[in-house]
Amino acid sequence: MATLRFDLAASLVVVLVAVPLSLGVAMASGAPLAAGLIAAAVGGIVAGRLGGSPVQVSGPTASLTVVVAGLVQTYGWRATCLITVLAGVVQVLLGALRTARAALAVSPAVVHGMLAGVGVIIALSQLHVVLGGSPQYSALANLIQLPGQMLDMHGHKVMVGVLAITVLLVWGRLPKPVQALPAPLAALLVAAGTAWLFRWDVTRIDLSGAVTAWAPPELPHGDWHQLAVAVLLVALLAGAESLLCCVATDGMHTGPRADLDRELSAQGVANMTSGLLGGLPVAGVIVRSTTNIRAGARTRWSAVLHGVWVLLFALCLGWTIKLIPIEALAALLVFIGVRTISLGHLKKVHGHHEVPVYVLTMAGVVLVGLAEGVLGGIALAALLALRRLTRVTVTKDAEPGGGVRATVSGSLTFLSVPRLTQELRAIPAGTAVLLDLNIDFMDNAAFEAVHSWRLDHERLGGTVTIDELHDEWYAMAASGRRVSRAKTPPRLTGRWRLPRPPRRPGESAGGEAHPLAPGAEESHRSTAPLGRPHAAAEPARNQPAHLFITCADSRVAPDLIAGGGPGELFVVRNVGNLVPRAEPGAPADFADAFADDFADDSVAAAVEYATRVLKVHTITVCGHSGCGAMAALLSGPAATAQLPRLHRWLRHGESGLGGLGDGGPEAMLDELGRRNVRRQLDNLMTCPGVAEQVGDGRLKLVGLYYDVASAQAHVVPPPLPDAPGTDAEPSPR
Structure with a gap:
């Protein structure tokens, strides 16, 4: 009732x-x-x-x-x-x-x-x-x-x-x-x-x-x-x-x-x-x-x-x-x-190269009939999807010492054999080749093409080293083992984000100067060549379209959550993904907007630079499950009594404490994390110039909540008017 x-x-x-x-x-x-x-x-x-x-x-x-x-x-x-x-x-x-x-x-x-x-x-x-x-x-x-x-x-x-x-x-x-x-x-x-x-x-x-x-x-x-x-x-x-x-x-x-x-x-x-x-x-x-x-x-x-x-x-x-x-x-x-x-719908499908599907469906419905138009659109969408799935890219880069690094990406099927064979046979005989297979599927025809080229190349005095970044499709086929018919997800190795996991304290470092050194060395060998084309395109330009504010938690990887590549995200990380609020009557200049005892100019400076200089299109605030900052807020002032700076910093997240449900510790922590995202979006609107850009349609504010266990990010909808708990007073600390 x-x-x-x-x-x-x-x-x-x-x-x-x-x-x-x-x-x-x-x-x-x-x-x-x-x-x-x-x-x-x-x-x-x-x-x-x-x-x-x-x-x-x-x-x-x-x-x-x-x-x-x-x-x-x-x-x-x-x-x-x-x-x-x-x-x-x-x-x-x-x-x-x-x-x-x-x-x-x-x-x-x-x-x-x-x-x-x-x-x-x-x-x-x-x-x-x-x-x-x-x-x-x-x-x-x-x-x-x-x-x-x-x-x-x-x-x-x-x-x-x-x-x-x-x-x-x-x-x-x-x-x-x-x-x-x-x-x-x-x-x-x-x-x-x-x-x-x-x-x-x-x-x-x-x-x-x-x-x-x-x-x-x-x-x-x-x-x-x-x-x-x-x-x-x-x-x-x-x-x-x-x-x-x-x-x-x-x-x-x-x-x-x-x-x-x-x-x-x-x-x-x-x-x-x-x-x-x-x-x-x-x-x-x-x-x-x-x-x-x-x-x-x-x-x-x-x-x-x-x-x-x-x-x-x-x-x-x-x-x-x-x-x-x-x-x-x-x-x-x-x-x-x-x-x-x-x-708006046309722009969305244009971004996914599906305008022909949209146009064919609309024209079929108008000129022929609704069922015929829909079936025609579905058929064209299926053909385009098949074409994307069978698309293969082959890039070749010179290596020091006269070698060649060839990177093959996509799904290797019989449809890609002509293009694949043409590119591989163009490599000069006698060359040392490092072949990176960044593929998610390989059928028998593609394996035979790669294997035949390898044998011919080595017979003419060259060398071929094959490095598979995902499942070992080539290695399994070459050994005679059964190859899975379905696509499988990539192996969760250390090269998922870093080339290899850093060693922990107490493990043998083998005399290396830094525990991250092995990972850096592997990155230079395997990962850097994949990112080099992006970096070389515009090496002096820093023009991201998105500001991404998230927590400092090591489990949160902004590039993986947002699906961004090099140069796409301007990232700000802090404890609890907090944005200090500019109080009413505060100076319009960013230099003085957060000039109280608990200010943090780094967040203000990032918002200022992103909106005024970089002209970003979106600002995203991303919280996550199991957040230690939110847990500290729920535990009360005693949790941070021995950490005075953290204690002061968490004041910017206290406004979400009021009116929490009583569904158990985990549910309360999850609710507070989502509510905190909404609160920080509200705080962003108080930053000078942000509300004006949002009102003009030049800037969009987005809330995300990253579930660490499932590695999935969910959009946090804005609070509905008069929603329970949205106007609750913060609990005193």
Whole structure:
């Protein structure tokens, strides 16, 4: 009951978004408008109560409009309802078989391309409605007929549609209190009110008796093969969108993580219920879920209550919907369709060289069909992945004394044999060759090629020394031992980070001057050549894009956590990954910003230099599990009584102590470590110039929490408003 007030408030916000969107999706799908409200109510009550995500909100989704519209046109509405029921049965079975994780294997480029294609189709079809006409049978036909439709525009209908789009465009620029009313609802209210006030000739919506005029689903007539494909298509698309929405929302809240198999089964039950009641297919919707989280939802009861409000609205206030012009709903759909073509998604896939997958999927969905476009995108993604997996790089560098170091990187398969043979045979005869195999797989054809070249090279007076940096693929094949068919992780040797582990005190050093000397010598031989090309590219330039603030703990390796190479990270390490806070009224100059008794100018200097000189794009604060500094804070002042400087330094982490849960020492330590990351991000915002750069979009602050046992880093989400413990007073030391 402690969270009910948060969930109740959030449900009221979500229902304001859900009602207009549900009506719009139903109209674009060619289904009865009441079907959208039925699906919204069922998605909230059934999927919300049974689902595996505590904050996800389900309902009719725009991504299925193309499929549903095709089904309604082919089989009729009541038969489409039965297809929805059968799709729900398939989802329940898939959830029971625990196959939910498999849906996440689909490339995001395919998903975003599909959504963009659906957005184009929706925008083109509904633009005809905004202009006072009717949508055509395909996206291409809508595009061809659009110029003629624009020449024959209907005045009042166009005006109300343009007015709705204008409200949607400017709403985000209005003051925050005004934006408390969701933009879709505001657009419909303004359009409806203006049309009523000036008595414009527009098309009205009428739901009178629509909710109570229920008829059972009927058996579709047609080829059962096509019916099976339709059922699978609805089940898989709705299920995939729900699971991807689950994964996205997990990173936006601090509550329990989603159970994907339970969520998939719940979506199946919701679709069975929605189809039986005459509603649209149901899926998790990212817009409603995001709104739910931002409105402060804590548990699944927010989604359930939202469904109850939608049901009450349909039963008791359905008569008010007749005031809404259909052209305004169409304008809302045009806006939503255009918004799905996100440049942000295109930038992300461009960074992974997957733009062709995105473009092919979008074009296939628009020009051919949704299933064909998705299958084409998946096929292209698979081909590109195969090409990357079989890509091999061969570099050759001269060694002192006339030798050659050849480094082969990648997966050695029969596809790489021509390139590999060409590069190796170009090495002059009689040369001393050090061949570094930095590979994760070698098949028999590749082994035969390398082994044959080696024998020929040595027969002509040269020497070949083979050094394998990971598993000994070549050595095992040469000895006749069985080679594993699957890729294996690299061996955890001392060369994982250092060329070899340093000796500990008491071990024999063999007369060497320093315990790290053997590691340095091995680094010069094996590791330095791999990093030399990066260092030689721009030896005098120090221009990292990221400032990385982390703990001094020896188990935390910033380059490995962030996946950065030489020159990519500007690193600051201190005890507890702390950032001293600039108090209100402190001087704007960095030299005086931390001039109290417990100041630490090194952190301030690093932030100043990184933001003003290096112009970094991100600042990351990374905490970790089992942190000694956090343990000292939990233990109280006595733990650092004999360490006065450490005692003073840890004051910068005390603000996270208040309101900790009582889940045992390990849980409290883990919670404090994550909370400390958030606190230090808040402290960064007090540094001169940081808040301004964040507000302008030039700088992004990121929180990470590194689990030492699993060697995995997790993003620490920002604290939600009014989250328990976020405003607690620090405990005195």
